[in-house]
Amino acid sequence: MRTAYGVDEVRAAERDLMARLPEGALMQRAAAGLAAASAELLGRVYGSRVVLLVGSGDNGGDALYAGARLARRGAGVTAVLLAPGRAHGHGLSALRKAGGAALEAEGSGGGTELGAEAALRAVARADLVLDGIVGIGGKGGLRPLAARFARAARESEAAVLAVDLPSGVEADSGEVRGEAVRADATVTFGAYKPGLLVDPGREYAGVVRLVPIGIEPAGAPAVEALQFADVARLLPRPGAESDKYRRGVVGIAAGSAQYPGAGVLAVAGAVRSGAGAVRYVGAAAGEVIARFPEALVHEGPPSHAGRVQAWVVGPGLGSGQDGGRLVADVLGTDVPVLVDAEGLRHLEPSVVRARTAPTLLTPHAGEAAALLGVPREEVESARLASVRGLAAAYGATVLLKGATTLVAAPAGAPVRVNSTGTAWLATAGSGDVLSGLAGALLAAGLLSGDAGAVAAYLHGLAARGASGGGRGASGGGPVAAQDVAAAIPGAWREVLG
Ligand SMILES: NC(=O)C1=CN([C@@H]2O[C@H](COP(=O)(O)OP(=O)(O)OC[C@H]3O[C@@H](n4cnc5c(N)ncnc54)[C@H](OP(=O)(O)O)[C@@H]3O)[C@@H](O)[C@H]2O)[C@@H](O)CC1
C-alpha cells in the first residue's frame, strides 16, 4: 500500500525525530536526496546551469543545501531569493561557500526591477530549476512574485524538480489556487502528501520520488493507493468447492430503449469479472442476450429476479419515473448496491443512509456536482473534499471517477486513490464497464471500499492493456469501452501472475 499523510502528521513525526537528531540532520538528508535526483535529471552535473527558486522557509533551505552539493560537483548554481532577508541563512552560506551565487527576485512593484530581470533570465537559461518556493508550509495560492517565477519555470526549457511538493499545490488536498509550479519530477521527504497523489496536484508533481529521511508518521494515513500486491490479495479466487452462487451472482438493472448500450456494457464488465452469474433486468434484454448468451434476463422488478448477491443500478436508465422505480426497488433489497450514472439522479440521502447493506455510488465529477448542488468545477478543483463530503452525506462509499479515481468510505477511513488508468479511458461507456466490474466484486463479497478501489485499479490496467500503452500512464492508442471490458481478464491475470 502506498500511503500519504497530512501536514499535521508529518510535522508531528518530524518533531519527534528532530528531538533525537543533531540539528540540521533532516535537512541534510533531504538535500542529499534532492541532489541525487537533480543529477539524474541533468545527466551530467559538471558544467550544467542550475537555478534554485528559494522561498522564506525550510523548503528553500533544502533547495539551497542541494544547490551547494551540486555546485561542489561543478554545476553553475544561482539561487533566486524570493524573500531576500528571510532566506535560510545557513543554507545560503553553504551555497556561497560552494561557489554558488544569489540573486534577489524583488521587482513586482517596489523592488529592483533589474534584479527581477536578471533572475528571470537565469530561469530562462537554466538546465534545471529546483522549486524551493514553498513546501508543506504553503498557505493559500502563490503570492504574486512566487507566481511570476512559477510561470517563468514553466516557460523555460529547463527540467523542473519540485522540493517536497510543487509550490502552489496544497499538500493536504491537491488543490491548486491560481498559479502553481509544473514539475517534471518531485522529491518528497519522509512520506507522500495527499496532494501528490490526488488531481489536480498529482498532474503538477510529475514523477514523484519518496526520499525516506527517517520520519514515521503515526496513525491512519489520509490517503492510500493500492499496489499490485494489495490488489492480488483482495481479488476473489474460486475455491475447489465454489459454485456459481458462492462465486457471486450480480444483478444489473441498466439500459433503456434510448440507451440500450449502457446495459450491454455493464453486463460486459460483470461477465468478464468473475461473477458466478449475471442477471439482467431492463429494456435492453434482447441486445444483452444477443451479445452475452451467458446472461440471465428477467422481466419485472429487480427484487423479483431471483437470488442476487449485489445489484448495479443506473447506467443508461431514462430519467423518468421508470428509472426512479427501479432505483427504489433495488435500494429496497438487503444486498450491496452500486448506483451509477442516471441512477444517481434518483437518490434520496435518507433512503441510502437507512440501508443496512453497503451502498457504493460511482459518480463522475458532473454527477457528483449535481449530488452536492455545486458547479462541476468545484468538484474538479476539490476532489478530495467532494468525495468525503458525499460519502458523509449519503452514509455510503463513494467512488469519484476521473483521471485519478477516489474512493471514500462514510466513516472517514483513508481515501483510496487510483491512477492506473490512461486518458484513453475518457470514452463513452467505459464507466458502464466499471460499474459491472465493481458490481461483480461486490457480489463476490468484497467490502464496498475494496470493491471500488480494486475495480478502479483493474479497469485502469485493462484500459492500458487494451490501448497498447503497457503499464505507463501515457502512450498507447484509442480504446472503445468494449475493448476495456474484453481486457479485464488479462489485467486480472497480470495482477495474479
Ligand atoms: N517535515 C519534515 O520532516 C522536513 C521538512 N523539510 C522541509 O521543510 C519544509 C517546510 O518548511 P517550513 O515549515 O519552513 O515551510 P515552507 O514550506 O518552506 O513555507 C513557509 C514559508 O513560505 C511562505 N509562504 C507561505 N505560503 C505562501 C504562498 N502562498 N506564497 C508564497 N510564500 C508563501 C511563508 O511566508 P510567511 O507566511 O511567513 O510570510 C513561510 O516563510 C518542507 O516542505 C520540506 O521541504 C526538510 O527540510 C526536512 C524534513
Ligand SMILES: Nc1ncnc2c1ncn2[C@@H]1O[C@H](COP(=O)(O)OP(=O)(O)O)[C@@H](O)[C@H]1O
Ligand atoms: N483523463 C482521464 N484519465 C484516466 N481515466 C479517465 C480520465 N477521464 C475519465 N477517466 C475514466 O473513464 C471512465 C469514464 O466513466 P464515465 O464518466 O462514467 O463515462 P461514461 O458515463 O461514458 O461511461 C471512468 O472510469 C474514469 O475514471
Ligand SMILES: [K+]
Ligand atoms: K516546493
